[in-house]
Amino acid sequence: MAARSDFEILFPTLPHSKPIAEMLQQQWRSNLNVEPKLVLQEFGVWLQNVLALQYSGAAEGGGWPDDLDPNGLLEWFAYGSTFSGTGYADAVLDKMLAEADAIADPAERMNRLADCERHVLKTMPIIPIVHNVWRYLEKPFVRGTEGNALDKHPFTYARIDTNWRPS
Secondary structure (H helix, E strand, C coil), rough: CCCCCCCCEECCCCCCCCHHHHHHHHHHHHHEECEEEEECCCCHHHHHHHCCCCCCCEECCCCCCCCCCCHHHHHCCCCCCCCCCCCCCCCHHHHHHHHCCCCCHHHHHHHHHHHHHHHHHCCCCCCCCCCCCCCCCCCEEEEEECCCCCCCCCCCCCEECCCCCCC
């Protein structure tokens, strides 16, 4: 059987994107008998096309929430959201998210949001491929810029430790 060739992998002009797209192309060729066409686009064009759902096949996407609340990511999959770039819509998830958001007790709300997450993972509107890791250098005498789960490094509390000495 001949490989399908009407399938695209849309990706932006970012350093990490082309190797990921090439790996997917090779894996899907070998394992799924599809021959995806790689479509490289300038970042702004790619972003506009993904958010407008102007692609055929698969598109690289990604991001992270502004805070540690799980709803920051789950909202991407609510009906009418323009963040996921998938066109995914699920009335069950919308109802579950609305019910979770109406709960005042933090522990119970987190339990309900965990149910929402399980539902999204079961319906699988996205395929998680990579997890970003950032590395940075920091002088040993700089204090107050410790990393956190969102990898935000505000300099509000940054300071130089004048008592620091090399060991």
